[in-house]
Amino acid sequence: MEKTIYNSLIQIISKVQGLDINPAEDRLIEIEMPRQETFGDLSTPVAMTLSKRLKKQPRKIAEEIVELIDSKDIYEKIEIAGPGFINFTFSRQFLSKKLSELLISGQDYVKEDVGHNKKIQIEFVSANPTGPLHLGHGRGAALGGSLSNLLRETGYHVVNEYYINDAGRQVKLLGLSVYARYRQMSDAAYPFPEDGYRGDYISDLAKEFVEISSKDHIDSLTEDDLVSEITDFSYKKMLNEIEADLEAFGVVFDVWQSEKELFKGNSTSEVQRAINDLKDRNYIYEQDGALWFRSTEFGDDKDRVIVKNDGEYTYFASDIAYHRYKIEQKYDELINIWGADHHGYIPRINSVIEALGYPKDHLKVLLVQMVTLLRAGTPVQMSKRSGEFITLREVIDEIGADTTRFLFLTRRPDSQLEVDIEVAKAQSQENPVYYVQYAHARINSIFEKAKETGAVDLGADADSGTGLYAVKLPDFNPDLFNDEEMRLIKKLLTYPMVLKNAALAHEPHRITFYVQELAGMFHPYYHRNRVVSEDRALTATRLNLCKAVQIILRHGLKILGVNAPDRM
RNA sequence: GCCCCCUUAGCUCAGUCGGAUAGAGCACAGGUUUCCUAAACCUGGGGCCAGAGGUUCGAAUCCUCUAGGGGGCACCA
Incomplete structure (x- = not known):
């Protein structure tokens, strides 16, 4: 419908006297759905847009354009209205013909080729594998999953990716928390790590670990080895659970990228190669025993440390490597979906993209605002540390995956969302x-x-x-x-x-x-x-x-x- | 202190990269089933688009300031 008008307008406007532009450029021709039925089926303000350039009255231009439209059998009427809108009303024959096309091609009818097979990667959720997904992750998952469906249906080649933070302190902390619960099974006084994860699932992990491991095997390990085995067991278990929850939510990932992998190979690791790359480009310097990335060069507030003075990499270091790795996959566009609490991170990650020689908008970060959870009007405190949180799984079980997804997708991502579990459940009929x-x-x-x-x-x-x-x-x-x-x-x-x-x-x-x-x-x-x-x-x-x-x-x-x- | 997002009907929110008289749903009040599913339908009231300036043919939409809500400003992740 839109294309029919667009194509004829393109032809006509290129014939309009005194116009020295390509009408296909600059989104000159806009076609919109008028909000009132009396304004026709579709309308264009193009005459008003042109009036500036042509220094002519919009209505005059509109008249000239309408005069030149010859395919009268397509339209029932074409009217000029208001300050210079051209309103198109389609003929019954034309609409019936389009309806037949829809019926004949079925789901394929809607195939709009916007993407021209461009390769696009969407990274989302990427929650630390240190606990179950909560409702906030669900919002990111709903957006990411649907966006990837949308882009696939409109001619893009989409890859969904989950970045697993399996290398840092948080995973270590998970391991130590589970280990402490394990020890407490025989010694109730064994100290629990100060910022450890306190949810019930930690004790469950400890129990499960004991169930699947033979006592002889556990006894044969040093404490360090046991901790690392428990850590490994725990985060893999969490990751499986996360994957299962996402699947129940209708979201499937093509790639699960491990952060740990980026460190493999020491001097030839992705991380090291990324640092060398930036070094070659002169964006790295040493100061106070640490290694810094010159992100201020690209508009960030301050330069950022990538190797601390104790020799440890920061989280940002692997993030640089990860994004460099993405770029190397030759995507035409990268999309990251982050929780709004990470928005302060945008300037530095954009700096990385630019430092690697790509335009800033090669990566688009979509922010998903926070979800505030209520139960019968009172806010539920959400904290992984204290273990007080409502999981995505719980919500799916209570109100259903369909309802939950739909709920998330009836709001713009950048507006805060309040979900009252009781209301969502109670309203299930309506x-x-x-x-x-x-x-x-x-x-x-x-x-x-x-x-x-x-x-x-x-x-x-x-x-x-x-x-x-x-x-x-x-x-x-x-x-x-x-x-x-x-x-x-x-x-x-x-x-x-x-x-x-x-x-x-x-x-x-x-x-x-x-x-x-x-x-x-x-x-x-x-x-x-x-x-x-x-x-x-x-x-x-x-x-x-x-x-x-x-x-x-x-x-x-x-x-x-x-x-x-x-x-x- | 600096930065980002939000503020539209009683409530929850849309509003198409600036367009014509600002829209839904819920809630509320009343009504509909000898008829393909009443998870539906019909009728009704509801608005200083947070406030103040500015930009222009035209502003809920763009810019500046103010107020309120949320979030962020580590050699943490």
């Missing part, structure tokens, strides 16, 4: 996710009915339980569509535009809103119009529309990572 899913299921049920009456033949070799997706539809007669149905069709045909814009903006939540709007049009339609009736031609026509709605709903939900059930 939750917007069910509203959308129900529309999908309801359409299925209409087709079941149609099958009973013999109006349609549900194929047996289907890709879904009921066979709806293999159904052979009877022909429809576009003249039978009423106004409400035409509105629904127009809404369906704007979906590719929404998808494209969401992909460009990296904003999956736009799909959430679209899908709610579509369901919000379908339910009332259903109540006012009987689909399956005595009238064969009308039934056929309406079934086609229902299927189109379902195709789009299913596609949208797929991007969000939410199930599209056949029955509820």
Whole structure:
């Protein structure tokens, strides 16, 4: 729909007198969905944009443009309105033709090639493997998972990556905490590390370790070896749990990159090679016995230490190596999704990208704001150390993965989110996710009915339980569509535009809103119009529309990572 | 002290890289089932877009300041 207008405008504007520009450049031609129906189906403010350059009145320019549009059969009318908008209203024939295309190509109809197969890596969650994922991680997971679905559907080659902080102090602390719990099993007075992890899962890990290890084996180890074995066991166990939780949440990673790996090989390690690289580029110097990275060169507040005066690498050192490693994989674009509490880290990581010779925007950091957790109105303290936190798993079990994902994706990532567990549970009957899913299921049920009456033949070799997706539809007669149905069709045909814009903006939540709007049009339609009736031609026509709605709903939900059930 | 994000209806939030008269859902009040699923539908009231300036044909949107909320400013991770 959008493309039809865009292409004709491109042609026309290049013919407009006195214009010395390429209309394809500068996003000169914008096409938007007007908020009022009286303003047509799509509209463009391009005449107003051009008025500056042409020094002519917008309405005059609009008139010239409209004059030159020749494909009158596509539009029912083209109007100039307000300060100079050109409003397009499509013809019934054109819209019906587009509807047929949608029905014929199904899910493929929406394939918008925005990405042109660009390689893009998204790193997200990357929580320390020192405990279960909490709800905040869930928000990052929901965004990352859906963004990667969105970009894949719009022609990008996407790799999802999880960076495992398995080398630093936190993992050591995990090991020491579990070790202390192990010792306490026989000696209750054994001291617990001061900033150790205090959650119940620590004791569970200790117990499990004892269960799988023979006593002889444990006794044969020195204390240091035992600690390191426990550490290894513990973080791997946590990592498995994290992976399982993410899978239950519908998020799958292509690559699990270990930080430890970056240190392998000493002088030839990724970390060392990254430091050497920066040294060669003159961004490294020594001071006070430490090694510094000159990040102020690129706008950071202060230079950053990468090797401390005790010879230990900082966390930042492996981060430099990791990002250099990413760059070497020849991605066209890198995306990191971080919790907002890490935002202070952005300038220094951008400095790394620039120091390595890449433009700053080669890496985009998307921040996910904090999730404040409430239980019946009172905040739940979240602290891994004290062990007081609500896990993602717990929330999935209580309110379901679909609801949780949908909830996260109905907010812009950069606004803080309050989740009241009790409210989320209590509202489960009125939750917007069910509203959308129900529309999908309801359409299925209409087709079941149609099958009973013999109006349609549900194929047996289907890709879904009921066979709806293999159904052979009877022909429809576009003249039978009423106004409400035409509105629904127009809404369906704007979906590719929404998808494209969401992909460009990296904003999956736009799909959430679209899908709610579509369901919000379908339910009332259903109540006012009987689909399956005595009238064969009308039934056929309406079934086609229902299927189109379902195709789009299913596609949208797929991007969000939410199930599209056949029955509820 | 410095930096980042947020502030839109009673509540939770949208608002398309500046566009036409600012929108949903929830909540609240009332109504709908001999009919393809009532997890649905219909009707109704609701707004100084935090405040003040500025930029321009046009500002909830961009800039400056102020107020409130959250977060960050390590040779920690």
